[in-house]
Amino acid sequence: MQLSSLGWDDFFASHFQRFSADGFVPARVALEHKHAYELLSSDGDFTAVCTGRLLHDATSRADLPAVGDWVAVRPHPNEAHACPEQRRRADIHAVLPRRTKFSRRAAGNDGAEQIVAANVDTVFLVTALDRNFNLRRIERYLVVAWESGAQPVVVLSKADLHADPAAARREVETVAIGAPVLVLSAALGDGLEALAPWLAPGRTVALLGSSGVGKSTLINRIIGAERQATTAIRDAVGKGRHTTTHRELIAGPSGVLVMDTPGMRELQLWDVDRERLAATFADVAALTARCRFSDCTHRSEPGCAVQAALDDGSLEIDRWQSFQKLRREQAYAARKADPRLERQTRAHWRKINKAQRTHYRLKNRE
Ligand SMILES: Nc1nc2c(ncn2[C@@H]2O[C@H](COP(=O)(O)OP(=O)(O)OP(=O)(O)O)[C@@H](O)[C@H]2O)c(=O)[nH]1
Ligand SMILES: [Mg+2]
Ligand SMILES: [Zn+2]
Known part of the structure; x- marks a missing residue:
């Protein structure tokens, strides 16, 4: 080869x-x-x-x-x-140095960086269009995918199980900024041709997503062989939830390299920088930039563009909460990696608490 x-x-x-x-x-x-x-x-x-x-x-x-x-x-x-x-x-x-790396914090409390996959060009973030379909999970995968350096592609699988896959796709497109969204059914073989641009010879594609979304089924389709074991979730009960138990890079006949991975249970953020998070939430970042105060906390300040957008419905409360949650997690990981930042944050919160106390004292006098 x-x-x-x-x-x-x-x-x-x-x-x-x-x-x-x-x-x-x-x-x-x-x-x-x-x-x-x-x-x-x-x-x-x-x-x-x-x-x-x-x-x-x-x-x-x-x-x-x-x-x-x-x-x-x-x-x-x-x-x-x-x-x-x-x-x-x-x-x-x-x-050799990695061009891209997909990492997460290892399970357990030591929080060490774990490399999930290296030198991946494209990540297929696979979500099934069944009852586990969840926009917030897709947002989360996207943040980590952008951080890896690989191009994320959102793959909505099991389209045959959804009454209106096109509507689901439009919904996902509102959160998947900068990432193509594909809809397919590996079972029926529908929509697979849309994967072609990412399956070129010498390209590396990793499939990531929860257990049972159909990653291995799709890989078997891509390589044209029943190489990877697949199981219906109900059959897997008692044998453990995951069918695929290890990550593996497989050379396909087209010359593409596909990486099968076990379903992810834990996907915590590792060292995601603020800019990357802002890129995934470009719509939210654009709003926060329009707040009157540059240090707006988006709670009750006058001229807060976020509150205005939440009020008029142009920003979904779920998306806003998802952004805040990821921001907290990102900040936590960053502090853990940098004690100096930890001290700064504490000082910052002391200042805010003091300002709030002053604020309430003044208010009580009114
Ligand atoms: N209806 C339908 N079922 C599918 C489709 N793709 C996969 N499945 C079924 O979903 C079940 C799980 O598929 P797998 O490919 O094993 O899922 P996986 O993502 O590899 O799961 P893990 O290896 O545990 O992470 C199997 O019963 C598949 O036959 C699809 O497009 N439509
Ligand atoms: Mg599998
Ligand atoms: Zn604001």
């Missing part, structure tokens, strides 16, 4: 230069086991482990290989008696 059909390009080639002289080979992480990785390369597949040095030098989990990463490996010398179907082995010496 050609390197370019695995997503290799000048960006990775330039970072690999210092390794090529030493006889390292570039390979891409397709699958992560507990202590080993399966890799794709122009030289065939490998099963590989990190060298002790790479493990030792890593300051966090985010420094170790993740699915989608390009790595510099040294293949083991061919074992003379290895049976032919046995995968060749290799050692991973380095992880």
Whole structure:
């Protein structure tokens, strides 16, 4: 297989230069086991482990290989008696810089960054048009997707289960600013042709979304084979809710690389910057910019454009609340990453509380 059909390009080639002289080979992480990785390369597949040095030098989990990463490996010398179907082995010496990374805070309370997927060009944010359909979840996925650097595409799946998919699509378009919204049914094969622009050779597409929305079913459609297991949700009861249990990068016949992922239960924001959040909520950001006071808290100030828009119905209360919630979460993550900011925030709130106390004292005198 050609390197370019695995997503290799000048960006990775330039970072690999210092390794090529030493006889390292570039390979891409397709699958992560507990202590080993399966890799794709122009030289065939490998099963590989990190060298002790790479493990030792890593300051966090985010420094170790993740699915989608390009790595510099040294293949083991061919074992003379290895049976032919046995995968060749290799050692991973380095992880090349990521062009995009999809990360989240790990479950549990250490809050460490976890790389969900690396070097993804396009993220299909899959939501089923069934009773779990939820605009707020889509907003949330979009913020994280923009943050990753990949282009988000909202995919509304199971169109066959919805009475009016076109209306659902229009509704989603009001919150998916800057992201195309596609409607399809993987079961019936309807609407799949609209995916074509993102399935070009050497492009990497990751499918993300809750369990049971049809990610693996869609991947099987895209690669034209029943490769990924799929289960109706009711059949999965007792076996655990997730059918797909690990992330995996799969090379499709068109030369596209698709990444299947387990349904996400927890999708907390990691280090999303304010601008990125503002981009996802460009309509809300435009409103807050029009408030009379630049430090408007949008609660009861005169000349507040947000309150005005809520009053006349041009801004949905749900969208406003969703924005505020994500803002709080973003601010929390940012503070956690930066103690200086934490102190500033405390000082800021002290000021606000003091101002409020003064405000109420004056009011009580009236
Ligand atoms: N009606 C309908 N059912 C679908 C469609 N696509 C998938 N399904 C069904 O939805 C169920 C779940 O599909 P999966 O592809 O396993 O879902 P998944 O997103 O991969 O789920 P996890 O692997 O658990 O994250 C299966 O029973 C599929 O047959 C569709 O377009 N229409
Ligand atoms: Mg699946
Ligand atoms: Zn305001």
